[in-house]
Amino acid sequence: MPAKAGRWGWRRSRSALRGDADLIVTMYHDQGQIALKTVAFGENVTVLGGMPVPIVTSSQGTAFDIVGQNKADPSALQHAFDLVVRLAGVGAAWRGEQVPA
Structure with missing residues (x-):
């Protein structure tokens, strides 16, 4: 659902997450x-594309x-790491390289 830059907001975010x-x-x-x-x-x-x-x-x-209080939630970093590993595998497969399972 394309939207102008100034019109992006809460409603579209919630819609995407649903x-x-x-x-x-x-x-x-x-x-x-x-x-x-x-x-x-x-x-x-x-x-980041391109x-x-x-x-x-x-x-x-x-x-x-x-820092140092054992309160941080690592889930966002875990999501980012999992995604970059999958993207790297897709790129390697596209280049014809062997991708470990």
């Missing part, structure tokens, strides 16, 4: 990531305020 979309593409990080963080902070991943290798970022910040 399963109405498999992917959200935005021109700028702020358009998608900030809206999705309000709905599912530890579940979204940003993928690069020779897969690059992803999690929705987490640095969380300096909780």
